[in-house]
Amino acid sequence: MARVRQAMQPHGFRGRVFGRLMDRFNASAHNFAFKRLDVHNSDRVLEIGFGTGRLARKLAKAARxxxxxxxxxxxxxxxxxxxRTRRFRKKGRVELKLGDASALPWPDETFDKAAALHSFQFWSDPAHDLAEVHRVLKPGGLLLLILRAHRKAGPKWLPNPISRSGQEIAGVLQLLTDNGFVGTRLEGKVGSSAVLTARKAA
Ligand SMILES: C[S@@+](CC[C@H](N)C(=O)[O-])C[C@H]1O[C@@H](n2cnc3c(N)ncnc32)[C@H](O)[C@@H]1O
Incomplete structure (x- = not known):
């Protein structure tokens, strides 16, 4: 059986160590995403691939x-x-589920905002999965993708064909448009990662 990489699905003792490293090295991306999402009191926000929940907790504090x-x-x-989010979960304000981007267990038009930080490269069927994100966003809803942009083609073991393509950013922008997103753009970088945003048409 193929080895499951820690980044793709942290597990066991090494996964705990990996989680601590993510908290440390992804903190600037979490902080950037938090500001960019500009979460208001009543916002409903989705995070795909929440990892240790560091960003989810910040979001929950803002979406009171x-x-x-x-x-x-x-x-x-x-x-x-x-x-990490126990106190917010008790109040029913955080719903974390075991699953992936391919089947989001919420009804259509649930969320105002959605974010995926350093997880897109693991989505095995990116067109289908982006359509799924589009489904659960409300009209006008914002999608923020922070991509571990690969300089050339990403490693062969990555499940996401776009991340292995060497045309990663262009491929994702095109796919967002193909799946009904508007205002699709590359906003810049956080660290060495690319920041992409798009909206569901209002
Ligand atoms: C590199 S970690 C990033 C975690 C967190 N977003 C951060 O920036 O600190 C990638 C995360 O994506 C999750 N993941 C892997 N495949 C996924 C998929 N198909 N859909 C959603 N999440 C996935 C992993 O389990 C892991 O927690």
Whole structure:
């Protein structure tokens, strides 16, 4: 059986160590995303691939009368993020689920905003998964993607064909447009990662 990479699905003792490293090295991306999402009191925000839940907790603090939903396929990350967001979950304001971008367990038009930080490269069917994100966003809803942009083609083991393509940014921008997003743009960089945004048409 193929080895499951820690970045793709943190697990076991090494996954805990990996989680600590993500908290440290992804903090600037979390802080950037938090500001860019500009979360208001009543916002409903989705995070795809929430990892240790560091960003989810910040979002929950800001969305005081809203909701933070999230999916991640790693049991270890779910457990870690659930601990971090316990007080918000008790109030029903955070819903974290084991799963992935391919089947988001919420009804159509649930969220005002959605974000995926350093997880897109693991989406095995990016067109289908972006259509799924589009489905759960409200009209006018914002999608923020922070991509671990690969200089050339990403490693062969990545499940996402676009991330292996060497034309990653252009490929994602095109796919966003193909899946009904508007205002699609590359906003710049945070660290060495690319920042892309798009909206569901109002
Ligand atoms: C490199 S970590 C980034 C975690 C967090 N977003 C951060 O920036 O600190 C990638 C995360 O994406 C999750 N993941 C992997 N495949 C996924 C998929 N198909 N859909 C959603 N999340 C996925 C992993 O379990 C892991 O927690």
């Amino acid at each position: 009368d809203g909701l933070v939903g999230g999916v991640d396929p790693s049991e270890l990350m779910l457990e870690t993020a659930e601990k």
